[in-house]
Amino acid sequence: MNRHRITDRPPSEWSPEEYAKRVRLARLQSPEEKLLLGPRLFDIACKRVKKIIRKENPNANEDRVRELLEERLTLARKLEDAGESAQQVLPTLWM
DSSP states (O other), X not given: OOOOOOOSOOGGGSOXXXXXXXXXXHHHSOHHHHHHHHHHHHHHHHHHHHHHHHHHOTXXXXXXXXXXXXXXXXXXXXXXXXXXXXXXXXXXXXX
16 A cells, blocks of 8 residues: 655645645556545544634633634535535635
């Protein structure tokens, strides 16, 4: 199984060369590897959003941070279900 390190840097920070390299590597992955990557990417995204939530709510405890994360994910799902791009409507979700 190919093991490529996943960073928590957003694609907007990748150089064109890094982006092209990642696309090439992704194309080499088996369907099984791609399937296993989904939960890891979701975990990374949630950690990034939690960091943003903590900055926005410095007094929030871990339970409150988790609640706020769940609220944002619920809102993102509703937007996606309505045909909106959560990434465009709520850019702080993906910073």
